[in-house]
Amino acid sequence: MDPLSISAGVIAITTVSIKVAKGLYKLADGIGTAGQEVRVSADRVSNFSTLLMSLNHEISKPTKISPVEQVMVLDIVGVCSGLMQPLRNLQQALVPLLIRYRDSAEKLRQFGLRVKFYFSCKAKLLQYLDLVEKHMATINITLGVMNLKESRNKSHAIYNISHFHLQTNIEKADFIASQIGYGSRGLLAQKASSAHLIANGDETTESLVTGIEDREDDASENESAEQEAQGDSTALVPANAPAQTTTDGLTEPELVDMDQQVSQALDPDEGKQALEVWQDLNVIARKVIKHAKDILQTEDQHTMPEVSEPARAYQETSQSEGAHQDAAQPVAAQEEQVQPRAAYQEDVQLEKLQETGQIGQSSPLVEATPRPSIIYVNSAGDTYQIPYERVATWGGAFHTIQAMEKKPLQAGASSRRVNDNYRRSYYLTDEQGRVISPETWEDVVRPGDKITFHFNRRNRLRHVLVNLNWHFALR
Known part of the structure; x- marks a missing residue:
C-alpha cells in the first residue's frame, strides 16, 4: 500500500470534517445563546479533525508504519465518510435556513429554539455525535501505538509516558464502547415525527417537545428545561405552554x-x-484495541530480560566494593557523602539527569515493566526522575520530598492553618510556575510533569545556614 494514497484519504476526510465544524460554528454564532449545544458539537467535530491531522502527520513521517497499521488507518478513514456525511447534510440544511430567517427577529428566535432542541434531544443526531466520540478514542489508540514504537529510540521517561498514555486510551475506549453499545439499542428503533413551536394566534398548539424523536431518559428533563429570564430567551418551551401571539x-x-x-x-x-x-x-x-494490547504485551516482554552473567557479576562486584568501603570509612565520613539521591536510595530509585537536562541513558540493569514517572527538581537545583506511583498521592509525595530535602517539613492539607504553614515554609510549582497545593496535588500532577521544590526566602536562608553548620561541624 502506498503511504501517499493513505495520506490523501486522511486529508480528504479531514477537509470534510473541518467544513462541518465551520458550518456548525457559523450556525451557533447566528442563533446567539441558543447555540451553546451547537457549539459543543462543533468543538467535538473540530477535535475530531485535529486528531485526523495528527494521524496524517504520523503516517507522513519517514519511518515506515507496519502493514497492519496501514490497514487500520484505511479502515478508520473508510468509516469516517459514513460518519461525517449525515452531519455535513445537517449543516447544509440548517445554514440556508439561518440566512433566510435572520432578517426576522421572531423567526430567528424560534429557529434558534428549534436548533437548540435538535442538538440537545434528537436521538439520531446525538447518536452520530456519540459515534464521533467513539471513533476519536479509536484514533487515539492508533496514534498511541505509533508513538510508543517511535519512543523506543528516545529517553526512558518519554517511553514510559507513551506506554502509560496508550494504556489509558485503551481503558477509555473500552468505557466509551460500553456506553455507546447501550445507547445504540435506541438508534435503530427511532421513528421520525413532527413537532411544532408555539404558532401564531391565540390557539394552543403542541409544545416543542411533543412527538419529537428523543431519548426516553431525557424526556422529563426536556419538559422542564431552564428558561432564561433576561433578553432574548432561548430556553426550550415547556410542555402545555400557552400560545404566544406573534406577528x-x-x-x-x-x-x-x-x-x-x-x-x-x-x-x-x-x-x-x-x-x-x-x-x-x-x-x-x-x-485496533486488540492490536494495541498485543503491542503492549510484546513491549512488556522486551523490557523484562533476565540478568546476564556480566551484569550479575557487575552487580555483585559493585555491592561488595560498596560494603567494603562503608566498613572502612568512619561514620563522619559516611555522613559527609550523603547526597539527596543516597538519602532516598532504599525507598525510591532515582535517576539523575544529565547536565543537558535530558534523562541519562543509564538505567537499572533489571527493569520490570516500564513505569510512568515525574521529573523532580530539589531545593539545590538537582534534577531527578521519580516513579509516578511513589508520588501519585500527596502522602507519598510528601514523604518522598522530605527524604530528598533531608529536613522535617510540614505536610499540609489537613487544615487551613496547616496549609498556611506549608506555604510559609516551602511550596511546589509545576513547569509553568504555578503553585501546587496539597489539596490539588492528586488532581494536578500527572506522569511526565516537572515539579520544582522551593523554600520561601527566609526558610531558604535558614536551610542553607543549617547545612553549612552541619558541614563545618563534620570538619
Whole structure:
C-alpha cells in the first residue's frame, strides 16, 4: 500500500470534517445563546479533525508504519465518510435556513429554539455525535501505538509516558464502547415525527417537545428545561405552554418543512446507514484495541530480560566494593557523602539527569515493566526522575520530598492553618510556575510533569545556614 494514497484519504476526510465544524460554528454564532449545544458539537467535530491531522502527520513521517497499521488507518478513514456525511447534510440544511430567517427577529428566535432542541434531544443526531466520540478514542489508540514504537529510540521517561498514555486510551475506549453499545439499542428503533413551536394566534398548539424523536431518559428533563429570564430567551418551551401571539413567527408549513429536512439529512434510508456505521465502528475498534494490547504485551516482554552473567557479576562486584568501603570509612565520613539521591536510595530509585537536562541513558540493569514517572527538581537545583506511583498521592509525595530535602517539613492539607504553614515554609510549582497545593496535588500532577521544590526566602536562608553548620561541624 502506498503511504501517499493513505495520506490523501486522511486529508480528504479531514477537509470534510473541518467544513462541518465551520458550518456548525457559523450556525451557533447566528442563533446567539441558543447555540451553546451547537457549539459543543462543533468543538467535538473540530477535535475530531485535529486528531485526523495528527494521524496524517504520523503516517507522513519517514519511518515506515507496519502493514497492519496501514490497514487500520484505511479502515478508520473508510468509516469516517459514513460518519461525517449525515452531519455535513445537517449543516447544509440548517445554514440556508439561518440566512433566510435572520432578517426576522421572531423567526430567528424560534429557529434558534428549534436548533437548540435538535442538538440537545434528537436521538439520531446525538447518536452520530456519540459515534464521533467513539471513533476519536479509536484514533487515539492508533496514534498511541505509533508513538510508543517511535519512543523506543528516545529517553526512558518519554517511553514510559507513551506506554502509560496508550494504556489509558485503551481503558477509555473500552468505557466509551460500553456506553455507546447501550445507547445504540435506541438508534435503530427511532421513528421520525413532527413537532411544532408555539404558532401564531391565540390557539394552543403542541409544545416543542411533543412527538419529537428523543431519548426516553431525557424526556422529563426536556419538559422542564431552564428558561432564561433576561433578553432574548432561548430556553426550550415547556410542555402545555400557552400560545404566544406573534406577528411574524414561523408558520406551520415552515416548521414541518424544517423537521423533514433534518430527518432526511440524518436518516435518509430509515436507519440502514446508521446501522452500517455503528457496526463498522465496532469492528474497527475491536481490531485496533486488540492490536494495541498485543503491542503492549510484546513491549512488556522486551523490557523484562533476565540478568546476564556480566551484569550479575557487575552487580555483585559493585555491592561488595560498596560494603567494603562503608566498613572502612568512619561514620563522619559516611555522613559527609550523603547526597539527596543516597538519602532516598532504599525507598525510591532515582535517576539523575544529565547536565543537558535530558534523562541519562543509564538505567537499572533489571527493569520490570516500564513505569510512568515525574521529573523532580530539589531545593539545590538537582534534577531527578521519580516513579509516578511513589508520588501519585500527596502522602507519598510528601514523604518522598522530605527524604530528598533531608529536613522535617510540614505536610499540609489537613487544615487551613496547616496549609498556611506549608506555604510559609516551602511550596511546589509545576513547569509553568504555578503553585501546587496539597489539596490539588492528586488532581494536578500527572506522569511526565516537572515539579520544582522551593523554600520561601527566609526558610531558604535558614536551610542553607543549617547545612553549612552541619558541614563545618563534620570538619
